[in-house]
Amino acid sequence: MKRGLIVLALVTLLVFAVVYVVSCGQIQSGGGGASTTLFYTHTANSTPVFTPEAYVQGVLTASSTTEWTTGNPLYSVYFTLREFITSRDEGSVDRSNLYKLLKDVDTVYSGISGEVVTITTQEVTAPFAKLGTLECNTAINDTANKRAAAIKETASTIDAILSWIWTDAGNANKAEYGIATVDYNKSTEDVTVNMTYSVDYDTSTPETSYNMRCYVTGNAGLHSFSFKYLINNTKIVAKGISRGSGNYMLFKYTDGTDPVKYIVVPGDSTENYFITQNGTPSAIYTDAASLPATVASYKDWVVDTDFFSSADLVDSTADLNIGNSKAGTIYLNYN
Numbered sequence: 001m002k003r004g005l006i007v008l009a010l011v012t013l014l015v016f017a018v019v020y021v022v023s024c025g026q027i028q029s030g031g032g033g034a035s036t037t038l039f040y041t042h043t044a045n046s047t048p049v050f051t052p053e054a055y056v057q058g059v060l061t062a063s064s065t066t067e068w069t070t071g072n073p074l075y076s077v078y079f080t081l082r083e084f085i086t087s088r089d090e091g092s093v094d095r096s097n098l099y100k101l102l103k104d105v106d107t108v109y110s111g112i113s114g115e116v117v118t119i120t121t122q123e124v125t126a127p128f129a130k131l132g133t134l135e136c137n138t139a140i141n142d143t144a145n146k147r148a149a150a151i152k153e154t155a156s157t158i159d160a161i162l163s164w165i166w167t168d169a170g171n172a173n174k175a176e177y178g179i180a181t182v183d184y185n186k187s188t189e190d191v192t193v194n195m196t197y198s199v200d201y202d203t204s205t206p207e208t209s210y211n212m213r214c215y216v217t218g219n220a221g222l223h224s225f226s227f228k229y230l231i232n233n234t235k236i237v238a239k240g241i242s243r244g245s246g247n248y249m250l251f252k253y254t255d256g257t258d259p260v261k262y263i264v265v266p267g268d269s270t271e272n273y274f275i276t277q278n279g280t281p282s283a284i285y286t287d288a289a290s291l292p293a294t295v296a297s298y299k300d301w302v303v304d305t306d307f308f309s310s311a312d313l314v315d316s317t318a319d320l321n322i323g324n325s326k327a328g329t330i331y332l333n334y335n
Contacts, residue, residue: 046218
């Protein structure tokens with residue numbers, strides 16, 4: 001997949017976010033509900049959306065300062081939450097980006113929410129049990145289109161488990177597996193998305209090659225959020241207020257080596273903030289005790305919250321539906 005200018009001038013060790021490129025999945029055919037950007041929109045109003053600067057488009061130059069070890073935390077944070085606009089970014093931003101992942105969630109929800117059928121109200125476990133259970137009263141396993149859903153919608157809430165497989169017509173040995181649980185309160189604007197995504201370049205074996213996990217919860221009206229993210233060795237925990245001058249966010253980052261780094265990011269930051277910090281670091285800390293008062297209300301949560309680990313990833317289809325009749329698949333087990 002062509003990367004475009006966003007990866008120009010990155011040092012070799014920073015390319016982790018783009019080397020493991022996930023090609024664009026082929027959306028399966030089928031009817032369904034009206035197109036929506038429901039979860040993308042409300043999550044993006046909770047979490048930060050770092051806008052690319054037109055004149056640089058993501059270029060971050062290498063730094064010789066001691067702030068960097070084997071990875072660049074500025075680039076990791078920026079790219080994970082970089083604005084994604086399909087018409088501009090398809091083909092140059094991959095699924096290590098939260099907002100591209102949320103486009104998948106909305107695509108599946110749009111296509112399948114109108115096709116679910118009534119089931120006895122029950123707790124349904126996600127195909128990857130670490131994503132938890134939700135009480136649902138409608139569901140479908142659409143094996144023809146390689147997708148599934150269990151949903152409960154009321155006047156004020158939407159709870160859903162969504163799972164899918166993207167396939168590539170040009171490569172029969174490749175499959176991409178997505179599973180998400182979503183919880184949205186229409187009245188309070190609280191939203192939570194818990195998600196795993198894996199790519200398998202050799203479907204003859206159960207092991208997958210490219211695996212990520214993300215969890216985000218927040219409030220679209222208040223622009224408050226908490227965030228956990230893992231892809232390969234890149235791990236991020238964050239919390240804060242994502243909009244407005246005078247508001248701040250705190251990110252904790254590791255690439256699998258010590259020390260853990262903390263990044264203080266103003267609520268009105270764009271890509272240019274990260275570019276400036278890359279050249280003149282002033283908001284990157286290795287000692288939590290040195291963090292400024294501007295992030296005091298988030299500090300304890302960020303410091304004390306564990307990173308995701310490899311055990312939180314789907315790195316084999318054998319991790320799916322363990323112990324039930326749908327074992328090894330993305331389909332849902334319900335009565």
